Amino acid sequence: MRTYELIGCQVYDAEGQAVGTVHDLHFRLRVQPDGSQACQLDALECGGIGLGHRLGYGEHAMSGPWPFPQLFRYLARRSLAVPWSQVTAVNRPRIDVSARRDQLRPARRQGK
Amino acid sequence: MKAVMSMTLGVMTAIGGFVDIGNLVTSGITGARFGMTLTWAVLVGTIGMALFAEMAGRVTAVTRKPVFHVVRERLGVRVSMVNAGASTLLNVLTLAAELGGVSLVLQMVTGISYLIWVPLAGLAAWLVIWRMPFQWMENIFGLLGLGLIVFVVALFRLPTDWPAMWHQAIHPGVPAGQPAPTWWFYAVTLIGACLVPYQVIFFSSGGREEGWTSESMTEMRVNAFIGFPLGGLLSLAIMAAAVPVLEPAGIQVSHLNQVAVPVAVAFGRAGLAVVFVSFFAATFAAAAECALSSGYSVAQYMGWSWGKRHPPGAAARFHLICLASVIAATAFTLTTIDPVTVTIFAVVLGAAAVPLTYFPILIVANDARLMGERVNRRWANAAGSFFMLIMVVVSLASLPLLLLTKAGQ
Amino acid sequence: MTRWDEDEFTANDLLLDRELIDSRGMPAGRVDDLELTVPGPGQPPVLTALLCGPTAFGPRLGGRLGTWWQAIGRRLRQVTGSYPNRIVVELVDHVDRLEITLLTPRENLDSYRFRRWAEEKVIGRIPGSTK
Amino acid sequence: MAVVSDLASAQLAARLGLRGQSFPAFTDGNITDAENDADSVNSTFGSRQPPDSRSDALRQKMLQALSDATSALTDLRVAVRMDDRTQVTKALAEVGGALRHFEGIQQELQ
Numbered sequence: 001m002r003t004y005e006l007i008g009c010q011v012y013d014a015e016g017q018a019v020g021t022v023h024d025l026h027f028r029l030r031v032q033p034d035g036s037q038a039c040q041l042d043a044l045e046c047g048g049i050g051l052g053h054r055l056g057y058g059e060h061a062m063s064g065p066w067p068f069p070q071l072f073r074y075l076a077r078r079s080l081a082v083p084w085s086q087v088t089a090v091n092r093p094r095i096d097v098s099a100r101r102d103q104l105r106p107a108r109r110q111g112k
Numbered sequence: 113m114k115a116v117m118s119m120t121l122g123v124m125t126a127i128g129g130f131v132d133i134g135n136l137v138t139s140g141i142t143g144a145r146f147g148m149t150l151t152w153a154v155l156v157g158t159i160g161m162a163l164f165a166e167m168a169g170r171v172t173a174v175t176r177k178p179v180f181h182v183v184r185e186r187l188g189v190r191v192s193m194v195n196a197g198a199s200t201l202l203n204v205l206t207l208a209a210e211l212g213g214v215s216l217v218l219q220m221v222t223g224i225s226y227l228i229w230v231p232l233a234g235l236a237a238w239l240v241i242w243r244m245p246f247q248w249m250e251n252i253f254g255l256l257g258l259g260l261i262v263f264v265v266a267l268f269r270l271p272t273d274w275p276a277m278w279h280q281a282i283h284p285g286v287p288a289g290q291p292a293p294t295w296w297f298y299a300v301t302l303i304g305a306c307l308v309p310y311q312v313i314f315f316s317s318g319g320r321e322e323g324w325t326s327e328s329m330t331e332m333r334v335n336a337f338i339g340f341p342l343g344g345l346l347s348l349a350i351m352a353a354a355v356p357v358l359e360p361a362g363i364q365v366s367h368l369n370q371v372a373v374p375v376a377v378a379f380g381r382a383g384l385a386v387v388f389v390s391f392f393a394a395t396f397a398a399a400a401e402c403a404l405s406s407g408y409s410v411a412q413y414m415g416w417s418w419g420k421r422h423p424p425g426a427a428a429r430f431h432l433i434c435l436a437s438v439i440a441a442t443a444f445t446l447t448t449i450d451p452v453t454v455t456i457f458a459v460v461l462g463a464a465a466v467p468l469t470y471f472p473i474l475i476v477a478n479d480a481r482l483m484g485e486r487v488n489r490r491w492a493n494a495a496g497s498f499f500m501l502i503m504v505v506v507s508l509a510s511l512p513l514l515l516l517t518k519a520g521q
Numbered sequence: 522m523t524r525w526d527e528d529e530f531t532a533n534d535l536l537l538d539r540e541l542i543d544s545r546g547m548p549a550g551r552v553d554d555l556e557l558t559v560p561g562p563g564q565p566p567v568l569t570a571l572l573c574g575p576t577a578f579g580p581r582l583g584g585r586l587g588t589w590w591q592a593i594g595r596r597l598r599q600v601t602g603s604y605p606n607r608i609v610v611e612l613v614d615h616v617d618r619l620e621i622t623l624l625t626p627r628e629n630l631d632s633y634r635f636r637r638w639a640e641e642k643v644i645g646r647i648p649g650s651t652k
Numbered sequence: 653m654a655v656v657s658d659l660a661s662a663q664l665a666a667r668l669g670l671r672g673q674s675f676p677a678f679t680d681g682n683i684t685d686a687e688n689d690a691d692s693v694n695s696t697f698g699s700r701q702p703p704d705s706r707s708d709a710l711r712q713k714m715l716q717a718l719s720d721a722t723s724a725l726t727d728l729r730v731a732v733r734m735d736d737r738t739q740v741t742k743a744l745a746e747v748g749g750a751l752r753h754f755e756g757i758q759q760e761l762q
Contacts, residue, residue, distance in 0.1 A: 001557045001566055003532055004580040025555075027536075027568065029528040037522060039568040039610070041557055045531060054188050054533055061480045065493035065500075068475075084565045175619055177540075184551070185538045189581050223677030243649055361664060364657040367685045369678060373664060380673035415540050415551030415573075416636070425650040426547065428639035435643075481618055 001090075009093050011046045011082055013101045019080060020047025022095065023054075026081060043081040044095070052076040080104040115331075122331055125250045126339020127346065128257025128390075130161075132398030133213030133368075134206070134305035134459040135347040136391065137452055140371030141520070142298045143354030144363055146290060151281035151348060153299040157306025158344025160499040162336050164307075164470050167477040167488065167496065168316040169332035173324040174486045178317040181412045182482070183472045195472070196413035198465050199309045200406045200437070202458070206310055207402035207441035209458040211237065212451025213395035216368040221388050227448065234442035237399040241407075241434050246321045246420045253397030259390025263349040266378035270356045277355055297513040297520050301456060303506050304463030306344060310398075310405035312469060317408040321419050326486070353378075366452060403441075407434035456519050463510040466503045474500060523610060526617035540620045541573065541608070549627035553577035554605065570607045571621070577605035606630060653758065655693050655721050659751045662686035662725055666744055669732060680732055687725040694718045710760075717757055721750040 003025060011019040028042040045053070052072030056062055062069050082097055082104060089096040142150045168179040175182070180199075184192040214233040215226035240249055286295040315336075324332055353374035358365065365371060372391065375383040404420075411418035411430040418430035445451065474496045477488045488496065527535065532555060541549040554577035557566035575594025579587045594605070608630060614622045623630075644650050665682035668674040697718060724746040731739035 001559070002572065002577075002580070003537065003555045003557070004583075007532075007581075008583075023533075025532040027530055027532065029525055038560075039525075041566045041568075042529075051188075053531070055186055055475055056479050056481075062475075062478050063480055063487050063493070064478050064490070065474060065488070065497045177619060181540065185533075189538065189578070190583070193582070220678055220681055221675075223680055242647070357664075361660040362656050363661045363664065364654065366657075366689065367682075369681050369685070370661060372678075373661075373668070373682070376668050376674050376678070377664075380668075380671075381675060384673075384675060384678060415548055417548045422547075423650065423652055424644055424647070425640060428644040428650075429636060431644050432639045 005092050006044065006090065006095070009090070009095045011044065011095045011097055013097050013099060013104075015100060017101050019082065019097065019101050019104065020078070022046040022082075023079070041084050043083045044087070045079055045081055047079045053079070077106070080106060119331055119334055121251060122335045123339045123342070124258055125254025126335040127342045128254035128260075128393065129250070129397055129401070130158075130306075130311070130340050130343020131257060131260055131346050131350075131394045132206075132305075132308065132311075133209050133395045133451075133455050134301075134308055134462075135343075136213070136350060136368065136371055136394065137365075137455045138298065138301045138305045138459060139347045139351040140354055140365040140368075142302060143351035144358035144365045144370075146287055146295060146298065147355050147359060148277045148280040148352060149284045149287055150295070150299055150302055150351070152284050153302035154306065154344055154347050154351070156499075156502060157303040158341055158347075160303070160470075160503065161306050161311065161344075162340040163492070163495055163499055164473050165312055165315045165340060166333055166336040167492065168312050168473045169319050169324070169336055170329065170486055171473070171476050171483065172316045172319040173326055173329055173332055174483050176320065176325065178313075178320045178408065178412060179473050179476055180313060180316065180409060182476050184413055186472055186475055192413065195468050196409050199313060199469055200409045200433075202308075202462055202465055203310045203313070203402050203406035203409065204437045204440050204444070205454070205458045205461065206308060207237075207399055207406070207437055208444040209451060209455040210395050210399035210402055211441055212445045212454055213368065214392060214399055215445070216451055217388060217391045217395060220369045220372065220391075226451065227446065230445045231442055233396070233399065234438050237396065237403055238435060238438045240396075240400045241403055241420070241438075242424060242431070246318070249397070249400060250318070253393045253400075256393030257390055257397060259386045260346045260350070260394065262375055262379070262383055262386045262390065263346065263353045266353050266375045266383060267349065267356075269378040270353065270374060272352070272356045277352060291517070293513060294517045294520055296509065297460075297517040300463050300506055300510045300513055301459045301520070302347075303502075304459040304466070304510065306347070307466050307470070307503070308459065308462045309465060309469040310402045312473065313405040313408055314401040317405070317412070317419070321421055323421075329486075368452065403434045403438050406437040407431065453519065457514075460510050460514050460519075464507050467500065467507050470503060471500065523613045524615045526615075535616055535618065536568075536571070536621075539616075541571070542620050542622045543627040543630070544614070544622075544624055545626050547627055549623065549630055550574070550606075552621065554581060556607065568610055570609045571613070572605040572607060574605040653754060655690050655718060656751065656754050656758075658686035658690045658693075658725065659721055659747055659754070662728055663744060663747050663751070666728055666732060666740055666747075670737065670740060670744075676732075676735070680729070683725065683729045683732055687722065687729055690718075690722045690725050694722050710757075713757060717750065717753045720753060721747075724750045 007022050009022050011022060013019050022044045024045040025041055026043040026045055027039050030038055030040050032038050052075050057069060057072035086097050086099045087095060088098050171179045183195060211230055211233045215229035218229040219226040286292045357374040357377050372387045375387045407430045408418055410433045416429045417427045424431045480487045536552055536555055539552050543549045550573045552571045552573060554572040555568055556570040556572055558569040559566045575590050579591025579594060582590055612624050614624045662683045665679045669679035728743035728747055731743045
């Protein structure tokens, strides 16, 4: 499987409601049972405007220039993290998810 | 002592390196036609250039990577491809104008048609890229380019009406009898001539070639904040020298040799000789820098090894792109399109693409994760955003004005 | 064992379009795509390789240009099929915000033939190319 | 007026040459450029049809002035290339005359 098969797909929740297009893949480092480490696909980040994240405005590390930090935080507020475990079907350009839209928590970045 | 020596060397090369065919032509034309009323445009272009060059230089010094290396990660594949493609095309067009400029200078000196000199200029530019060490290229041509100071000195020998020129500079306005759109068109060309994309690409990639680190911050800032403004002053001197000589006689500049006439009036043959050398150095250095910049843009976008610090064999595709752009530019200039017109178009199209080139610099210089505490301060962001606004306005106005005034008629 | 700068990140943060630096410090292209493999049923996909080259880059570009770019890549590599150049994760030494360093020199990577063609057929032929 | 600029440019270049303040190739280059520009103005102007009779008379005067200007510039270039001071001064007088002629026409146009 390759990233272009995921990024850009439209995500639909359990009731067939559109959640948004995938603009990034969220990874987490885990140590495998046999001691080796693996970089696991943890969640799909979708919805909201991906440009803000792309430009680096996703993680409050950008000091300016005004008005971009505020603008991109506003635009990205609706981006949601879809845990991979809830993905039921992947056939580009559509991804189906078992959870409902309101159950999905915002993308990790807002928290940090 | 050595630091001071290399610092002054850096400043001098920045001064000599700043002026290229775009500045020579646009300053000459506007001085003869509008007097000093367009001084503000050169100041805007020079300050904008110094500001963004400092940002780009800071990114290069801190991350040890040229600023456009990071652009593809920031703007995404598609947008950064447009950015890299546009700047490469612009570099080739500017290179054609620079090679045309070099050939015109040689025509001035020898009387032999410039078309004969174009292939030789192209070959010489490529040889400099291929084998001349980076530091030599910078120092030799930068220092020779300093000869343009002869225009400043000439102002004191010519019947310069300083108060009137000062008045014109302070109260900019369309001179009587001149069409307003043409005045604004030349304002755009002057700003575009200072903000030519290859200059910031070369400044930041050159910083990497010279191995700038966080310690070389002061040297980089001196280059950007002293070298470039003094380079801008030279452009103003070229514009000012035309006012006492060409404007009263009603001479409109349409050829490069007319730009040199005021120095001939002031100092005769000796002055002319200095002008020939400095015109040659300014345009030839710019030609080499343009060719390198097209190589830098493509190689940094694709992730190829690049730069003159590797033997050519180790950066094969980079040198291939440089060679291809020299050949393309030489062929373009050989189509006998008047080099002055090519320069005007290169400068105006450059002005149109300016936001595309400078916007990523503003963004990258603001990323604390990359820049640490060297991130943009509030003043840098305020000034950067202000000039970015001006650049967007200039960019939007450039093409309509180009069509409206049929390239400044 | 790859040293990661962060243990939680996204593809655009640390991986996609990042520059690959080989063990001798020479650039070796950029990460054009990622290869994810599902180790077993019910397990989340794991990053197994970094992909680079035109056939990896094309799809991400999308549109006509993307397919055209991919076609060029395929023609350049008919010998080993159209799968892009694969750099297995075990070869990755360190990943941070600036670049990804590898454990092998770039000659070992089966990277694109354009570099070798440029090196041997064009630049190599011009005198002074090795000094 | 473009032709006025060409005439003035050639005049200044020739004077610099006479005073030894310029190099032969540089003077020649300036004058040849001026001559070529004047020729192109002459040919484009000649091909335009005047709208009415009053401007026709004006057009004749302009055409005459233009051809005087271009021939004066050609004489100047030839003289400079022959490096013959008397010829150059004579041609310079011709160029000066053409210039005054144009200034006269410009007054009339105002």
